[in-house]
Amino acid sequence: MASKRVSALLLLTLLMVCDHLYAITGPEVAHLLNNRYQNTTADCVGNHPAYFCSGVLVRGSPETGEFWKHSEIATQLGAESFNYLRADLGTRQLTQKNGVVFSDTFTAIGKFQTLDVLCAYPFTFAMTGTRPDFGCGSLAARAEPDPSSCAAQGVSDAQGWIAHFQQQGLQPDKQCSLSSQAPLLFKASLVAHQGLGGTWAASPNLLQIKNWDANTPRQIPIQALFYDITQTGALLGAQKDQRDYFIATGDWLPILRMNLNQAPDGVFGFQQQDQLYTGYEVAAQMNARYQDVAASCANGTPAYYCNGVLIRGADASAGFHAWNPSPNSVGRNGVSFSYVRDDVGTIGLAGNQGFTFKESFAPTGHPAILRCSYPANAGTSGIPDSCRASCESQNITTVATWQARYAASPGTSCAFSNTPAAFQLSIAVRAVMSASARQNWNEIIIAAWPQDIPEQIPLEALFYLSGNAAALNNAKFIQRDYFQQTARYLPIVRMNLRATDHRPFTYDTADQTLQGTSTQTLINGITPRAPGEY
Incomplete structure (x- = not known):
């Protein structure tokens, strides 16, 4: 009777915290999983097996298809194969x-989800669709509530299991399965896993879990997605799964980094940049800066420290990283950008795809240093030092004085310095340029940075011109190139400077290159710049 009262109280508690479990953040999920990973209890409250409250159940995803759909083998068996991870x-x-x-099972119960663990094998093996009893049997199928097979072979503890396994010549597919219903037998599967030591202990175990309804993914007890940071390209697969689940349910699952070689309290980790949905946040931040037309920042620094978007057109090439300064840029210590803001008036850029920098306030290993700015394209590739004589040195300090000298040929303008007043004046003078000239880009000179430091420069996003399929393909290649060099995700945003809602940047998960597209395919899809183009 007391046991029933404990179970009822436990269920009530689970139901009370159910809403909270739905709302936890990615970092909180990582913390919960690390806690479960470190919990090496032999059983859980109410005399339940350890997986009810401890350890972490994981299943590898297929490279194609939706990850929650059952494989052909699982459909034949009626069960899927999982691994169980724990610090011991x-x-x-x-x-x-x-x-x-x-x-864990208690959390699944609290969310009215089904999690039916059928049996446990100390070591993983290639499951076949003909193995009886949901893949738990090693003999003829039996109609028993517990489908595990060890009891029928006289195996009831870890030492007995090891002896039986040795009798089978240590062949993983000859294992008998231990019960997942009895706490002592499930614990025996964990002890047996460690009992042979060496490479055996380093390999995964295997649990069979009864198939769920694959047509209702929101009812599956999924807590997160993971990728192994020690394996090349793993993040792309996790992002594909994240996108597929979002398309099917409208919900975002957190992607967690996993490293089983870390200390037990740090096996799982969360990074905002790994999440596909971070692209929506990046686009929103860029649009907010685009709409902010303040002449300077709150602390008196130039406007580019807090508003507007620094943007650079860049070619896609398998022989050159798009974010590196070109030899010409290095030689003149000037990488040409444009600065777009709602009051600048630009609708055309020097490039159909490229990248953007974060605002200069954003912390980064190698900050962008603005050397000078021009209100129009100044053709600086032919200027030895990139920056002409300063406007201040010519006593050009107002719109009127600039207009009198340069309005007819803005491309020959003097260079505005990087002071707050001078930078704002470089924007203000565009109001007196001709309509056609104002639609074209300005030119902002950023000091050249060292080659091959993509993680240190303030890269924010990649962009392509809306409606330009070739530019999107080029941006996808740059995105993959960045990932291969850094193992990090850089979102692609669509840009339309003619947007009537004053939000020119849009993010779409369909524009991102994830698992399933080879690098060679992306290289083949590159469209080089046409001769004379911008």
Whole structure:
């Protein structure tokens, strides 16, 4: 009777915290998983097996298709194969580089989701569709509530299991499965996993979990997605899964970094930049800066420190990283950007795709240093030092004095310095340029940075001109190139400077290149710049 009261109280508690569990953030999920990973209890409250409250259930994702759909083998068996990770197990790498994390059973109960663990094998193996009893059997199928097979072979503890396994010649597919219903037998599967030591202990175990309804993914007890940071390209697979789940449900699952070689309290981690949805936030921030036309920042620094968007057209090439300064830029210590803002009036840029920099206030390893600015394209590739004589040195300090000298040929303008007043004046004088000249880009000179430091410069996003399919393909190649060099995700945003809602930057998950497209395919899709183009 007391046991029933404890179980009822436990269920009530789970239901009370259910809403909170739905709303937890990515960092909180990582913290919960690290706590479960470190919990090495033999059983859980109410005399339940350890997986009810401890350890982490994970399943590798297929490279194609929706990850929650059942494979052909799982459909034949009626069950899927999972791995169970915990600090007292020696597992250091899984067979697949990314996948899904299921919640513990108590959490699933609290969310009215079904999680039916059927049996446990101390070591993983290639499951076949003909193995009886949901993949738990090693003999003829039996109609028993517990489908595990060890009991029928006289195996009831870890030492007995090891002896039986040795009798089978240590062949993983000859294992018998231990019960997942009895706490002592499930614990025995964990002890047996460690009992042979060496490479055996470092390999994963295997749990069979009864198939769920794949047509209702929101009812599956999924807690997160993971990728193994020690395996190349793993993030792309996790992002594909994140996108697929969002398309199917409208919900975002957090992507977690996993490193089984880390200390137990740091196996799982969350990084905002890994999430596909961060692109929406980046686009929103860029639009907000675009709409902010303040002449300077709150602390008196130039406007580019806090508003507007610094943007550079860049070619896609398998022989050159788009974010590196060109030899010409290095020689004249000037990388040409444009500065777009709602009051600048630009609708055309020097390039159909490229990248943007964060506002100069944003912390970064190698900040952008603005040397000078021009209200129009100044053709600086032919200027040895990029910056002509300063406007101040010519006593050009107002719109009127600039107009009198340069309005007829703005491309020959003097260079405005990087003081707040001078930078704002470089924008203000555009109001007296001809309509056609004002539609074209201005030119902002950023000091050249060292080659091959993409993680240190303030890269914010990649862009392509809206409606330009070739530019999107080029941006996708640059995105993949960046990922291969840094193992980080840089979102692609669509740009339309003619947008009537004054929000020229748009993010779409369909524009991103994820798992499933080879690098060679992206290289083949590059469209070089036409001779004489911009």
